[in-house]
Amino acid sequence: MVQYSQNRFDASFGALSDATRRGVLEQLGRADASISALAERFHMTLTGMKKHVGVLEQAGLVTTEKVGRVRTCRLGLRGLQEEAAWIEMYRQIWSARFDELDNVVQELTRKERVDGRRKKK
Amino acid sequence: MGEERKNEATPMKNVTTVERKSERELLVTRTVNGPARLVFEVWTKAELFRKWWVPKSYGLTLLSCEMDVRVGGQYRLVFRHEDSTMEFFGTYLEVTPNSRLVWTNDEGDNGKTITTVTFEENAGKTLLVVHDLYPSKEAIDSGSTGAMPETLDQLDELLASLGSSTES
Numbered sequence: 108m109v110q111y112s113q114n115r116f117d118a119s120f121g122a123l124s125d126a127t128r129r130g131v132l133e134q135l136g137r138a139d140a141s142i143s144a145l146a147e148r149f150h151m152t153l154t155g156m157k158k159h160v161g162v163l164e165q166a167g168l169v170t171t172e173k174v175g176r177v178r179t180c181r182l183g184l185r186g187l188q189e190e191a192a193w194i195e196m197y198r199q200i201w202s203a204r205f206d207e208l209d210n211v212v213q214e215l216t217r218k219e220r221v222d223g224r225r226k227k228k
Numbered sequence: 229m230g231e232e233r234k235n236e237a238t239p240m241k242n243v244t245t246v247e248r249k250s251e252r253e254l255l256v257t258r259t260v261n262g263p264a265r266l267v268f269e270v271w272t273k274a275e276l277f278r279k280w281w282v283p284k285s286y287g288l289t290l291l292s293c294e295m296d297v298r299v300g301g302q303y304r305l306v307f308r309h310e311d312s313t314m315e316f317f318g319t320y321l322e323v324t325p326n327s328r329l330v331w332t333n334d335e336g337d338n339g340k341t342i343t344t345v346t347f348e349e350n351a352g353k354t355l356l357v358v359h360d361l362y363p364s365k366e367a368i369d370s371g372s373t374g375a376m377p378e379t380l381d382q383l384d385e386l387l388a389s390l391g392s393s394t395e396s
Binding site: 120121123124194197198200201202203204205206207208209210211212213215216219 | 242244245246248249250251254256258260261262266267269270276279280281282283356358365
């Protein structure tokens with residue numbers, strides 16, 4: 108596997124394993140927001156939200172910029188692409204597999220129907 | 229005979245979703261058109277299982293597939309990949325007909341992965357949930373996910389191309 112990205116995977120997946128942080132990403136996907144606005148939106152203390160944003164920032168999922176007294180957060184897309192690609196690849200494996208499974212099940216269903224008719228005759 | 233309708237409403241392609249539940253868990257869900265009884269059968273009879281587990285597009289050959297589906301029973305899949313062969317094997321931990329299957333993947337060096345599949349029937353269709361619990365987050369990230377080498381190669385290429393375009 109690609110070694111250089113391993114640490115980033117760990118950080119990103121760790122960051123994504125929390126519902127609030129996923130919510131923050133979703134929110135930032137719509138518009139940039141200050142930490143205090145995010146804290147309010149997620150019914151959380153400023154300190155609590157700062158921690159979440161810190162985790163996201165470390166994973167490269169979010170960038171922040173302080174202007175005056177306000178720290179604005181925005182999506183740092185750089186990190187997300189790889190995780191999305193990894194999950195997408197895994198999904199494709201299973202999707203292809205299940206498509207074939209669907210075919211096998213349908214074949215069985217048809218066969219049962221035909222056999223059922225034969226028995227009735 | 230010959231009365232089978234060819235075009236019984238082509239079913240919509242079902243969606244497969246993947247979710248990383250935690251550092252060590254992956255969850256795959258998919259609805260399959262058919263009753264749980266049949267879906268369970270294709271997971272537990274070797275001659276049916278081998279028809280779908282390795283999609284044709286992988287270009288891998290499944291040399292043998294042995295499955296002794298009962299608690300404590302073993303399975304062993306042997307593939308040919310280019311000039312070498314690979315084996316996947318493990319033990320069934322739980323077998324509940326038409327509803328639940330649990331097995332281990334023992335081929336890895338770093339502990340066992342435990343896979344749980346549940347079959348839930350609803351209106352003639354079956355919701356499949358595949359839950360993989362990896363021995364460590366390293367195991368999950370290193371891609372020892374029972375995935376096929378070609379696919380992992382593809383993944384490497386994709387990641388490499390993403391890396392080079394974003395790693396500036």
